[in-house]
Amino acid sequence: METTIFLAKAMSVFLLAVSLGYFLNPKHYTSLLKEYAKSKSTLFLHGYFELVLGFLLVMNHNIWVHDWTVLVTLVAWGFLIEGLLMLLFPEGMMGFAKSMNKKNNGVNFVMLVMLVLGAILAYHGFGF
Secondary structure, eight states: OHHHHHHHHHHHHHHHHHHHHHHHOHHHHHHHHHHHHHOHHHHHHHHHHHHHHHHHHHHHOOOOOSSTTHHHHHHHHHHHHHHHHHHHOHHHHHHHHHHHHHSHHHHHHHHHHHHHHHHHHHHHHHTO
16 A cells, blocks of 8 residues: 555546646747647656556556556556557547647547546545
């Protein structure tokens, strides 16, 4: 449980910082996403680091239970799968990033999910 609490805290800070940053500064993040969708090297590095991070997280927390701790496992698998997709299908992921940026509702939905996940993990990790 100690590892789960640690990971919940770390993940919550990341998820909340990114999602709140997006909702507080939408113009900045929209511009950032436009630049991101143009850069193949940024996509590769993002995929590489996300794959490594996801692998390390899954190796340390691949716990499938019927309580909140499964969220840590799901986020870990999310990192791993997204990293794999970025490295295996870079053109498809570039297209997906561009389409998400055109449809602000898609980005808003992803950020809302990140905000909710971050809040749940913060609640359990920090014991609010």
